[in-house]
Amino acid sequence: MNNHLVVQNVRPWVDGKFKKPIDLKLENGIWSDFSDSEAETFDAEGAYAIPALFAFGIDFQEPVRDDIYTFEDGFKALRRGGFIGGLYESTANPIDDLQKLSAVTQIVGKSKLDIRLLGAISKDFQGEHLAEMLELSQGGVAGFGDGNRKVGATRFLRLAMEYGSMTGKRFFFLPMDYSLKYKGLVHEGPVSDTLGMKGIPKLAETIAVHKILELALWLKIPVHFKQITCGESLELIARAKERGLDVTCDVGVYHLLFDESHLFGLDSHLNLHPPVRSALDREALWNGISSGLVQAISCNHFPVLPQDKEVNFEDALPGALSLEILLPALWNLLKTRVGAIRAIELLSNNPALLAGARPAALKLNAPADFVLFQPKGETLVTSSVFSGQVHNSPLLGKSLQGRILGSYLKGLWSAV
Amino acid sequence: MSALEMKHLIGLRNVSAADIRLLLDTSRQFRDILERPVKKVPSLRGLTVVNLFFENSTRTRTSFELAEKRLSADTVNFTTSNSSVQKGESLLDTLRNIEAMKIDLVVVRHRGTGVPQFLADHSNAIVLNAGDGANEHPTQALLDMFTIEQKLGSLRGKRVAIVGDIRHSRVARSNIWGLTTMGAEVTLCGPSTLIPHSPDFFGDVHFESDVRRAVQNADAVITLRLQKERMDDSLLPSMREYRNFFGITHEVLEQAKPSILIMHPGPINRGVELDSEIADGANSVILEQVTNGVAVRMAALYLLSGGRASE
Structure with a gap:
């Protein structure tokens, strides 16, 4: 029996624009042209069919904290948010040898989504001994990273990049000089001074960016910076690009939506790592998105238990969920500021390509993976929006413009 | 017999093809000698060779020692474990003391790059490098x-x-x-x-x-x-x-x-x-x-000694 679905009155993204409303006929994951009066139907009421998104920065904390969140929760979140897959980096269980790679590959394979894995740079993310990067590369990792941990001393970093250069794969770094970060929690600036909270200077990021860029330029290896938070880092990256380096970067969804002024509310959901910075920095990130310097918007989907979030700001654990709400949180802003083409590049094409995956696209007689999004709808962010038992997000309780109606991924339709 | 251009065997960088050719050709002759029932020749009779090993070595030291003995040289082994170096003596003082004993050739191994060159520069003995740091062997x-x-x-x-x-x-x-x-x-x-x-x-x-x-x-x-x-x-x-x-x-x-x-x-x-x-x-x-190593070291010792034995 054919798996037929007709999404009626939908505006699919084809060849760089949203078509006029049509009936999108889907058969076993393919946009087809069939006649089937008994096919299942869904009236999209003029909603967009956006090529499925690709998630950057996902970590479900399994297996160390399966009391918080499970892989299954994460897979549901991806489907709800319209993600065909993502780049998974396990901070709880570093993928530092083939055995661990094979175990996680087996688990994410069950999702039927396209989840790519980052291998570790060092054993147990300790920054002391190299992970078996050649074997991990042969085993299929998309690149290398050390979670959001510090990557050892500079000598170790240099050796790791030098050794890993043999694989030709990209290194992913969250740039942070941890000696400068010290006990800091929030952006070091007027707000941290006013509230008397320990700050993390921008220097902690820019010095790390500079160090990594110098090493990458010298070794001629591709690098990606995760969650850039300030304009000064983007300037360094732009200069390295001019010097011929293959360097890419992303910015976090919440760093585009919030800045330090929002910290006056002391909402522990805004306890994020890295921290949101000044309004000027936020604007610099948007400029980086407009200019093309920033390739992707990352989700940094990181579950934290309510008891670790529903505490005073300084005692809260950093991290936030985003997969289920990223599109309504950003789509209209992105469309207004950079246009739909760039928005799709940032959320779908670029992150997929950087992870070595095939970007989703909509074309007759080809695989169709998309998220059905009604820009005129509304999403009220309640705990029920999120999969699993956690709901840590600074957008909790807010109303967002736009609503995900469902997703069609690998031939499976999930209405939201 | 042709003569080597080099005075010491410190390394092969900047050594001419002619010198290497001569060393290899002479090695072949010594290799033949090693196949004879009597493997000893009198080429270095009367000369004294010091094997100055500041680093552990079994193979190279044994190979040199065998080569020296088969050339009829008098040999002395000097290792750090039984030497005054352990008591803090400087390299130069060690060398001068050994030289005062009227030695002719020094075979040296040291963890430091350049030690054989240093010895050659500060001594009248002929120096053969048996390995210096990660530099040359x-x-x-x-x-x-x-x-x-x-x-x-x-x-x-x-x-x-x-x-x-x-x-x-x-x-x-x-x-x-x-x-x-x-x-x-x-x-x-x-x-x-x-x-x-x-x-x-x-x-x-x-x-x-x-x-x-x-x-x-x-x-x-x-x-x-x-x-x-x-x-x-x-x-x-x-x-x-x-x-x-x-x-x-x-x-x-x-x-x-x-x-x-x-x-x-x-x-x-x-x-x-x-x-x-x-x-x-x-x-x-x-x-x-391993066998060829003895022949090659015999050739190097023989050519570098350059007829001193007959003086």
Whole structure:
């Protein structure tokens, strides 16, 4: 029996624009042209069919904290948010040898989504001994990273990049000089001074960016910076690009939506790592998105238990969920500021390509993976929006413009 | 007998092809002598050789000692474990004291690059380098070249792959200088953390990160010993990964010429840089390297002494 679905009155993204409303006929994951009066139907009421998104920065904390969140929760979140897959980096269980790679590959394979894995740079993310990067590369990792941990001393970093250069794969770094970060929690600036909270200077990021860029330029290896938070880092990256380096970067969804002024509310959901910075920095990130310097918007989907979030700001654990709400949180802003083409590049094409995956696209007689999004709808962010038992997000309780109606991924339709 | 241009054997960098030729040709004569029932010749009778080993060595020291004895020299062994160096004596003082005993040749091994040159600069004795730091080990390279020539004829145009820890290897460096001077084509292969930082400085050598491609057209492969401390120094993740990607195994040799020579300076980490069955297999010339080492060291001692024995 054919798996037929007709999404009626939908505006699919084809060849760089949203078509006029049509009936999108889907058969076993393919946009087809069939006649089937008994096919299942869904009236999209003029909603967009956006090529499925690709998630950057996902970590479900399994297996160390399966009391918080499970892989299954994460897979549901991806489907709800319209993600065909993502780049998974396990901070709880570093993928530092083939055995661990094979175990996680087996688990994410069950999702039927396209989840790519980052291998570790060092054993147990300790920054002391190299992970078996050649074997991990042969085993299929998309690149290398050390979670959001510090990557050892500079000598170790240099050796790791030098050794890993043999694989030709990209290194992913969250740039942070941890000696400068010290006990800091929030952006070091007027707000941290006013509230008397320990700050993390921008220097902690820019010095790390500079160090990594110098090493990458010298070794001629591709690098990606995760969650850039300030304009000064983007300037360094732009200069390295001019010097011929293959360097890419992303910015976090919440760093585009919030800045330090929002910290006056002391909402522990805004306890994020890295921290949101000044309004000027936020604007610099948007400029980086407009200019093309920033390739992707990352989700940094990181579950934290309510008891670790529903505490005073300084005692809260950093991290936030985003997969289920990223599109309504950003789509209209992105469309207004950079246009739909760039928005799709940032959320779908670029992150997929950087992870070595095939970007989703909509074309007759080809695989169709998309998220059905009604820009005129509304999403009220309640705990029920999120999969699993956690709901840590600074957008909790807010109303967002736009609503995900469902997703069609690998031939499976999930209405939201 | 022709004379060497060099006065000491410090290294093979900047040594002329004529000197290397003379050393190899003379080695052949001594190699023949080693096949005789009586292997001793009187060439260095009356001369005193000091084996000055500041680093542990069994093979090289034994090989030199045997070469000296077969040339009828008087030999003295000086090792740090039984010397005044342990009591804090400086290198120069040690040398002057030994020299005061009227010695003629010094064979020296030291962990520091340049020590043989330092001794040559500050002494009247003839100095032979038995390994200085990661700089040079000229007699090892000469015996490697001799073995290749013995098996395959002229070195010119021969393709030699050197696989392993090139960055920290004095054997690799001396071989690079010697082999390229003699017209061989050298390919270096190893993990990027164990490859020299300035490959261009090595002249006309090729670099290859895939061991299968490195051995593909090679006439000989010199595998280098992997030191375990490379793991502690974060230069490699594990012996296992090294073996899987850079070890010489049957699978790797499937890509090579059937006649490829398997060489190793010893001691071998079996199952790491070289699989046991390859080390002991038909293509292995590792034990012949050891025998040839004595002949090459006899030739070096003989040529460098340059007739002092007859004075």
